[in-house]
Amino acid sequence: MSAPPGLPPLRPGYRPFPGPRRESAIPWRLVIVVGGLMPLVLFASLILMTPLPSGLFGGGSRQSCTDTSISDADVSSTAREDIPPDYLELYKKFGQEVGVQWNVLAAIGKRETDHGRSTLPGVKSGTNYAGAAGPMQFLISTWGGKPKIKMTEKVNGYASDGNGDGYADVYEPADAILGAARMLKRNGAPDDLRRALFVYNRATWYVDQVLEIARRYSATGDIGAPPEADPFCQPGYLDAATDEVVKKILEYALAQRGKPYRWGGTGPDAFDCSGIVYMAYRHAGLTIPRTTFEQWPFGVRIEPGSERPGDLVFFNAGPGTSIDRPGHVGLVVAPGKMVEARCARCGPIKVTTYRDRPNLVGFTRPLENEYVLAQLKRSMT
Template identity: 75%
Template sequence: MTAGGMGSGRSRGHLLIVVLALSGLLLVVLVVAPMLLTTFTLPFGGLGFGADCAEAAADREDLSKTARDDIPEDYLKLYKEHGARIGVQWNVLAAIGKRETDHGRSTLPGVRSGTNYAGAAGPMQFLISTWGGKPQIDVRSEKFNGYASDGDGDGIGDVYNPADAILGAAKMLKRNGAPDDLRRAIFAYNHATWYVDQVLEIARRYAASGEVETLPDSNPLCDPSYVNGAPSRLVAKILDYALAQRGKPYRWGGTGPDAFDCSGIVYMAYRHAGLTIPRTTFGQWPFGVRIEPGEEQPGDLVFFNTGPGTRPDSPGHVGLVVAPGKMIEARCTNCGPIKVTTYRDRPALVGFTRPLENPEVKEQVRRLGLA
């Protein structure tokens, strides 16, 4: 064997080692990278608003011919993306944009600079005081009270920027009752019943169905705000499961996966998080620690004196609190699909409990390392 042959052998050996090393590195990247992406795109509180949600919003076939002809493409994209991001109907956002400034096409004072006679500015006509005190706000560092939002990622909440203004409008509607109590939410935007009527009529004309519809079901990526408000990772996991059941039917005795009753969805949401609580409403009511009204938080249960065999000290209906004043519930066969509803104005509300404070659940959390 010549020196050259020996050299070639070492080179081939070295090349083989390099190839194997690179193959191992590639395997690590292929296996670990998705795990890292999952970890860091799903931060505490739940689910980030990413490309999947934006694409889902853009691909939905829910536009009427009126909407396609009337709404500028860039505004339509923003209405749909920010509506999905916050959890409000895109066509209601679009209807407000139409009513206020014809989707930014108006040449009246206050649309592109300054304010109108009432002090409103921008394509969604925010009062400067409601926006945060001035038209442009550095939302990364300045302290402010208002709806100033950064919809384009530049760190500035600019009331004249359509991306920022539409995101701010979505937040305002959400905070005041949307997507469920639209009349209340729109009235908060402009305190006039005729304005509410006009916005809802425009929204109907923009929807392919001719109706102001609820949001697409079972996609928590498109409605992260409830999960993001969870007080812990554990509660976020409970909410994540429950919210993913939206749109499914009520069925007495149902615990999924296709249908649920009121206590069934609560039971399965907790079970999804690794916890065991009683299966029925009658068992769930005495199980959790009682919570004073106004102190309830996401993950707590809210009970009602309704349903067969119910009485004030033994409520027969339960919902899962997802935000202040909001619960997800499987109500009854004729009440429509599982959805997020309001509870503060509902009759026969008995009280709230916190299953996570039950000693048995605390022990489960400790034993399983779920805290």
């Protein structure tokens, strides 16, 4: 294999090196879930602490969803100079609608076709050497089997109608950018961007280059997160909270999305699986055991199907675990959904599904433990 091309300068006239998208070409390796394993001797006994003021550990309460619009202040001067105005608006619009980072979409557009300015084969018509087409360089098979599809047809792919004309045209910028946003979302964005980009084009150097371009396009120099990373912009999760205590627990956990996993981490920059649960409860003024092994027997057992937001879901995963000693935990935020810090190689903290996960052991409700009930009673006096 030849060495990958270096990161290009961001200037008009740059001609990228489009590569194929083979979504099923390389099977994923088996990822071992390491969970939040900590030495059992740590925190062997529960110490009741004075309820902590909410907001002390981040994720503080706010009364309404923040403004979710993408302003000019979010766009760097490099982006404004390099991206055609019509493309910039499409990246912002569909990044907003789908819930992925606009600058990552723009970075793909730059890396693939210089925002449609490339004169290479496959950009305006036909396909390139790998069978990719359009400004976002979709494989025709990934798009839906043909370049232009009437939306009344059954579509098996990412074909999208971004301009509302009733057709999904891989060469139409609005359609292609919307399709790319949906593809990223389907494969892990906005939280696990490396995975989503690797599915888009299976090369680690490609992922690195796209993320670097995305940073240049951001006014802050960061990848950033779309509005959905703000838990108050996902009222479905918080509205499902049974009371203010549960709402505070969910509020904290959801606000940590996008941060990395770190064994033994309790924030504020990184967490392990039990660490984020522990700190979410502390945010609500409650103390529960620190480790997964201690959290499992602590809460009241809940029958599958009766779990609700704020409950914990456990898995027989990680070294030294068993069916009676689960080593991984997630925080239920909605039916079938949990916030979890899974493992160092599993991407950042995010909302995932648990019902289709292997090795699910069971559910517990820490809020019905007698010690937690005592803490709640004291907090109300």
